Amino acid sequence: MSNWHDQIPQTARDYLEGRRLDEVECIIADMAGVARGKAMPAFKFDDSSKYYLPTSIFSQTITGGWAEIRDGTDLEPDMIMRPDFTTATAAPWTADWTLQIIHDAENADGTPIPTAPRNVLKRVLDLYHAKGWQPVVAPEMEFFFVGRNIDPNMPIIPPMGRTGRRAAARQAYSMSAVDEYGKVIDDIYDFAEAMGLEIDGILQEGGAGQVEINLAHGDPLVLADQVFYFKRMIREAALRHDMFATFMAKPIEGEPGSAMHMHHSVLDMATGANLFSTEAGASTDAFLHFIGGLQRHLPSAVALIAPYVNSYRRYVPDFSAPINLEWGHDNRTTGLRVPISTPNARRVENRLAGMDCNPYLGIAASLACGYLGLTEQEGPRDECRTSAYMDEDELPRTLGDAVTLFEDATALHEILGADFCQTYAAVKRDEYHEFLQVISPWEREHLLLNV
Structure with a gap:
């Protein structure tokens, strides 16, 4: 050594x-x-x-x-x-x-060890490499800065900004809103530089104290490692400034949730060409097959990209979170968005994953669905050219339902590994059963004296 x-x-x-x-x-x-x-x-x-x-x-x-x-x-x-x-x-x-x-x-x-999340992602990447394919991803990390919460019975509140006011909501892309907690942002930049982590950009999201950090595209394992490191580092930076950073999918009632949007493309390992574009710049069958695989298999993978009971509080209408499997060009209402890009950068953005997911497992699950699409060679349904926010019935709405779908997903089990899938389902079942034993404030408020 x-x-x-x-x-x-x-x-x-x-x-x-x-x-x-x-x-x-x-x-x-x-x-x-x-x-x-x-x-x-x-x-x-x-x-x-x-x-x-x-x-x-x-x-x-x-x-x-x-x-x-x-x-x-x-x-x-x-x-x-x-x-x-x-x-x-x-x-x-x-x-x-x-x-x-x-x-x-x-x-x-x-x-x-087949149950280790990093090994699960490696297993999926090995399947791609055996076909001569190199997947490329670019994650977007959304999270909240919040006031210190030392009593779990108390609601989470936004942090105090430099003006002495609590961070305000509905200020998406506002530079002034980001400046409210500029010192912690400065520490994040300094820590990232010392760690060799590349930040593609930081912006204010729609929630009170909600921030998004974009990462440059690259190898999925490298990017999963970076998200793993970033989560730990951002929490430490926030603590230096008397606040918490949380990656819960829905930490504050009435505010938007936090997603981990994942951009996907696939390269030919021999030529470096993007499999999603022809030499003339048009989209390919592989591009449509990848989308088709996401549409068919993501419902069974939701337990991996929405892993907690809180994750499903993000899947509600009118909070900018797609609850559908539609796809469309430059359409943020669809769960599967095709951003504006050059042919070489043609990609698919999976907007369904929450920031609370394990980055290794979230990326592995999304790539596994795309891999199944590439090998099954079935295209997607027609592109959605209108708002897809009204489509709400395609995804499981509770962790219990999601785990049931995951347990029956034999095609996914073959990609991710049977030992891992058995262990993951058992962990999630235990967590869900434990949650069901908790009596919530809503139940005490509305049922104690009324039923």
């Missing part, structure tokens, strides 16, 4: 130039996209060749319980964490000089 410094990106080397590395964080994304792992002094990392965590972290629910997986074993074995040194980056919010490194999860024989 003594030569691992030569394998890390230049930005990480630049961060450490002239300094002594104090600590290394060995991290891996669990089913929720939470960073799990262990931190160790740098000299300990230098002397180690393997790191271990129990495989059960992939069956842990968001509330800290463990789903029961009926696979005939209950030994809770360890997995080997293998560092991917290309992901090494600074943790610039820490008090000492720290690097964080994303690890892959392997069995003792070196085979990938």
Whole structure:
């Protein structure tokens, strides 16, 4: 391990130039996209060749319980964490000089742990590569800055801005609205530079304290790693300024939700040409097949792109969130939008995923649906040329319904892996059942004395 410094990106080397590395964080994304792992002094990392965590972290629910997986074993074995040194980056919010490194999860024989979300995305990408295809993605991250909320029984409120007022809603694209919390934005830029993360742009969204960060297009695994890192970093930047950053799909009642829109294209690995455009610049059958696959298979994948009970509060009319599988050119009311672009950049934007999804699993699910379309070679239904906001019946409206569809999706199981799908469904079932045991304020207000 003594030569691992030569394998890390230049930005990480630049961060450490002239300094002594104090600590290394060995991290891996669990089913929720939470960073799990262990931190160790740098000299300990230098002397180690393997790191271990129990495989059960992939069956842990968001509330800290463990789903029961009926696979005939209950030994809770360890997995080997293998560092991917290309992901090494600074943790610039820490008090000492720290690097964080994303690890892959392997069995003792070196085979990938099938329930690890990063491995699920790798599995999907391997299927594309076997066909000679290279998928390209560009995520958009929407999230809210909110006031510190230390009592879960209290509603979430917008943060206090530099004017001494709470952040205002309905100020989309307003530069003044972004300037209200300019100091935390400055920290995000500074942290991103230290980490080697590229921000394509930051803008104010429609909600109070809601911000969108766009990322440049690239390799899906690299972009999923970046979203994973960004979520952690943005939370840390917000805490420095007495506020929270939340990636909940719908944190504030009456405000819009937060999406993770994903732009997709597919390149020919041999030529670099976009499979969605002909040499003359027209759209191709592959372009239509990809859209057709999204239309047919996304309902079964909603449990992956809308993974919590709160996710379905975003799927409501009149809040700029498409609740449909229509497709159209430059039509933001459709769930599947084709942005204005040159032929070389022709792409499909999946607008259905929430920002609360695990980025590895959200991207894997969307690409899996597109892959099925490319291999099934069935086109989409006719393009929607009007408003599609009235189409509301194509997607499951509760987590329970979404998990049922996912459990029956044999085509998706073959792409994502049966072991993963079984574990994921069990985790989501447990989370949904636990939620159903909670009595809400709405029930107490309207039912306590009236029924």
